[in-house]
Amino acid sequence: MHDLVHPSLDDIRSAASRIKNYIHETPVLQSEFINELSQSELFFKCENFQKAGAFKSRGAMNAILTLGKEELKQGVATHSSGNHAQALARAAKIAGTKAFIVMPDNAPKVKVAAVEQYHGEIFFCEPTLEARESKLQQVIEQTGATLIHPYNDYRVITGQATACLELNRQTPKLDLVLCPVGGGGLLSGTALALHYLSPKTKLVACEPQGADDAQRSFRSGILVPSINPHTIADGLLTSLGSLTFPIIMKYVHDIITVDDEAIKTAMKYVWERMKIIIEPSAAVPLAVALSGKIDLKGLKVGIIISGGNVDITNLPWKKI
């Protein structure tokens, strides 16, 4: 693998000013109760309050705003299990163009409905990476749309990096940041932002045990694809990409996994104690924080809450 030139701090700052008017600066919240539980000071960067309910609005908006007039006319296309789909449909609507979205036919209904609300044109396919990619290829050939990959795209990565740019301004000098990892778009963006702005802050990625391809890739140094992942964290099913993997190898300190029970428990704490709605994928970092797998005692820890798009009529806990 030849050495890639990763996006620079200027690239990230340009992305931030490009998308400024179309996204929220999301708040950083704390919980006394969860601090006590974790014996540390946790700072939750709440991208569940982001436009379209997830950090994905940052990358999608940045990518679309860098397209030329002619490209924009043909529309954009992607495959996504949900949040990138909504974010891209929203960004396309704002930019006055079409979004063609390939979605697995098992995607949560609430995410499908949200894409439709932004007038995204949906093409369903089987829930495998192969089916998604071949369907997407077909759609692009038919429409002439520009592919906006959910994560393996520097325009998307720099967009996602803006969340940590904000976090670092809102809560400087963190000892550690915990960030979920699926395809690695948010993680690699966060890694770059921390590398440039707060190099002493460690970055640990958090992954569901049932989709631990990133951990295996990280530990072996070889990009292992995600095959038949099984986890409640439906936003973290994808494999790392050729652009995200090298950044992660270079700048991430470790990748730690937790099981679905731990993810559900962490999610329930946030709902009950912080009174905010987060999706399972967004609870993975807190699950790691509470797992005892890292010593957090006395540390200032940033937790990236990636999104809040969850079907509230179908929750992962039973009636007491």
Next chain:
Amino acid sequence: MHDLVHPSLDDIRSAASRIKNYIHETPVLQSEFINELSQSELFFKCENFQKAGAFKSRGAMNAILTLGKEELKQGVATHSSGNHAQALARAAKIAGTKAFIVMPDNAPKVKVAAVEQYHGEIFFCEPTLEARESKLQQVIEQTGATLIHPYNDYRVITGQATACLELNRQTPKLDLVLCPVGGGGLLSGTALALHYLSPKTKLVACEPQGADDAQRSFRSGILVPSINPHTIADGLLTSLGSLTFPIIMKYVHDIITVDDEAIKTAMKYVWERMKIIIEPSAAVPLAVALSGKIDLKGLKVGIIISGGNVDITNLPWKKI
């Protein structure tokens, strides 16, 4: 009824400075989507983020902090279906004394657990006002504790008024404020705060149809008790009191009711769109705003979100 001297603006300001270190200044949030739905500009005062999950922490804390040393030693007592109970237990714990709490035996488990967490001593009784009051009388005789009534107490009313004191500073010049009504503690406090600080702002109380005793009292001018109320809004089952009713008669513009379906729909909008957890009682004002029963077009409207204590394992909507 002789003319009562209602709490003054100074009383409310004193309460605010008395409780300052023990409560949150809660944020005011907005939702583009819900603004469009209501054709108005809505400002949600988020007391669901308050300590112990509801505005009740304000009144309970204020009442306890006005007690003398000797009184404090004997502890405090109350009856409450939930949020006042938690708030009083928490306030007593902070003040280093005991809270004796009479609760109906059908109170939500999540609320019972929360009282226990603050070391409140619980006495269960049948879910009728009579049973609650006689049990409370008994407890007070046994313990020598001071009664802190959930709403019919000026110390509590001035404490609850501090929410609107904040709202008025955070979002001045509202055309209208919508506030839920149960026993009227929050409503009468809000009424006084608006009367002193923003007399042009109209105040409309919002009540579940299945517990419409406040509306009937307001319209007849005679305090009608709440008999066999039936509504999902479990925080709004109580009757108005001798101190809250006159303030409401004098300063509230109208009381409007909505049915449980409208309450559930409003609650769902807030959860799905704002990604925050509110309890059914807290959704009543938004349900009124969306009911078409008042013309809100173009108005700036304050919505008091009273609390967020809900059993998330037992939600009022079915699987899609």
